[in-house]
Amino acid sequence: MALAAAAGRPPPDLAAALDECMEAMNSFLCNQFSKSLEKLQPRTKESMYHALVYATILEMQAMMTFEHDDIVQAGQTMKEAQEICQRFRRKSSVTGSLTGLVSKADSFTEVELHAEVCYAECLLQRAALTFLQDENMVNFIKGGIKVRSSYLIYRELSSFIQSSHCTAGPAHVHLEGGVALGIGAFNLTLSLFPPRILKLLEFAGFSGDKEYGLQQLHEGATTLNLRALLCTMLLLCYYTFLTFILGIGEDDFTEAESLLRPYLIRYPKSAIFLFFAGRIEEIKGNISEAICRFEAGCSAQQAWKQFHHMCYWELMWCFAYKGMWKMAYFYADLLSKENRWSKAMYVYMKAAFLSMLPPEEPRPFGESEVQLFRQVSSFKQKIAGKSPPTEKFAIRKARRYKGSRPVPVPVPALEMMYMWNGFTVLGKQRELLEGTLETLMQAEKKLQESPVRSGSATITTWCPTRCWSSACCTWPRAGARRPSRCCAEPGTTTRTIPWSPGRSSGSTRFCPGSRRIRRRTAWKDPAPPKEPCPAAEKSWGGTGLWGMESPVVPPPAPTEGGTLHFQ
Known part of the structure; x- marks a missing residue:
């Protein structure tokens, strides 16, 4: 009924609506989240931009809280915003025309073009909420259909604004910003998928050109338009999270x-x-400065606790x-009690950090890591x-504690740190490396003193600690390779393992025995030898790049049947 009543009123002027939405976004960036929503809410039933921005803010909140009710409410609000956009669209949609938008450019008004880009944005955001909310295959397919429809609209609009038929109106910069956001986000996201x-x-008609996607997002972020903030946030997420975690970027934070x-x-x-300022300082290695930034971000506002949770996660790692x-x-x-994103990961990290404390030290709140x-x-x-891969990893590692005789993970916090x-x-x-190396040396000493156990559990216990010890001792400067510590005697041959996400760029050299071994003679590699192992040559009593002494631990010895025992 509200939509029917609003349909009889003339739409507000497009330029005026965009100005009001820009003011609302300005309030949002000043941490005045409630004021921002109050500015938008009165016109959400009559203005497509008011409805879109209002629903976008609610979706951001829902994604951070991860509460079911918030996700449902955001989805319903975004659906209503899509209906508002539909009212301003031309009856025959751009994707339904065989000849495309370019050949019919003269028949589309400026308002109808803006309605198309807003409609595509609503489809894309509704698809994201569908993936978060529903787990069944039917809704997953429906979300995929929304994504494809959104992409086709963005592609047609991109062709139109680059053609000679395009006539720039008063709000053309906002139209270009919306198209740049959509095309850039699609190309950049799809370029991260595996090649196959x-x-x-x-x-199927999609495009995954990373350079073109970055170019489009930069254009959208550096011009004064309504989507500049979203373009900037996507780029910052890419430069400070994706390239870092996947190991696909360089140590250059200029952009x-x-x-x-x-x-x-x-x-x-x-x-x-x-x-984001704290995140940049963190990955540059300026941990103290990063902590100050994150703590300032927590104290800057108290309205949305969800922003605090993002800072808590980074403070935890700092x-x-x-x-x-x-x-x-x-x-x-704090995260395990207040946030719902990945409780399994939070509980695992709590246990991992408690495991790093000396056995005789009292545990906070009387909790037991086991x-x-x-x-x-x-x-x-x-x-x-x-299930998220990080949760699968944590659950698999936690199985070692299920039985009556738990098999402890030596340094679980460093293991998860290596994974991220x-x-x-x-x-x-250097100070961080020295502290980590000291922790690893203590863990190896403790393993030496513990009762010897045979089987695969022994391998999975010793190999990671030696790998990380070598990583600390031989960690190269920017641009050089990062050799992994070898679990073999000096002179063992190696083979090059292809790069995988989560590791440094380039090839990483592993000992043949640092992978999973199933009852065969220790370190026997069927591949032909190529070159001596550089990490092994440095790790047995030598010094690393930083001049730190490498811990000397006796190598494992093979026994009959191929089962490994450590001396």
Whole structure:
């Protein structure tokens, strides 16, 4: 009924609506989240841009809270925004025309073109909510259909604004910004898919050109338009998270800092930009400065606690890099109680940090790491119908504590840090590497003193600690290879293992025995030898790049039948 009543009123002027939405976004960046929504809400039933921005803010909140009710509410609001956009669209949609938008450019008004780009954005955001909310295959397919429809609209609009038929109106810069956001986001996201999947997507009509996607997003971020903030946030996420975690970028943060600098000048207390500023300092190895940024982001506002949770996650890792395990546990405990994104991961990290403390040291709140490890599997969840890989890893490791005789993981916090590519941060500061190496030397000494156990559990216990010890001792400077520590005697041959996401760029050299071994003679490699192992030559009593002494631990000895025992 509200939609029917609003349909009889004339739509507000497009330029005026865009100006009001820009003011609302300005309030949002000043941490005035409620004021921003109050500015938008009165016209959400009559203005497509008011409805879209209002629904976008609610979706951001829902994704951070991960509460079912918030996701449902955001989805319903986005559906209503899509209906508002549909009212302003031309009856025959762009994707339904065989000749495309370019040949019919003269018949589309400026309002109808803006309605198309807003409609495509609504489809894309509704698809994202569908993947988060529903786990069944039917809804997953429906979300995929929405994504394809959105992409086709963006593609037609991109062809139109680049053609000679395009006539720039008063709000043309906002239209270009919307198309740049959509085309850039699609190309950049799809370029991260594995090559085989990307070929299938390109066969289905999608495009995954990373350079073109970055170019489009940069154009959208550097012009004054309504989508500039979203373009900037996508680029910052790419430069500070995706390239770092996947190991596909260089140690150059110029692009991220140049994007962030004007926003920090204009919004020095914005929680969003303080978070990204802290993230840049963190991956540069400036841990103390990063902690100050994250704490400032938490104190900047109290309205949306969800922003605090993002800072808590980074603060947890910052204190882990410094070896302050109780402080890291404190933030993991806060996340496990207040956030719903991945409780299994939070509980696992709590147990991992407690495991790093000396056995005689009292545990905070009287919690036991063994009991926490046993609880991890009960918090398993699915996103887009799949369990997150990090949760699968944590649950698999926590199985070692299920039995009556738990098989402890030597340094679980460092293991998870390595999985998140955190050793790249350690490599930026000598002090961090020295502290981590000392922790690993103590863990190896403890393993030497513990009762010897045979089988695969012995291999999976010793190999990681030696690998990380070598990583600390031989961690190269920027641009060089990162050899992994070998679990073999000097002179053992190696083979090159292809790069995989989560590791440093280039090839990584592993000993043949550092992979899984199933009852065969130790370190016997069927592949022909290629060259001596550089990590092994440095690790047995030598010094690393930083001049630190490498721990000397006796190598494992093979026994009959191929089962490994350590001397």
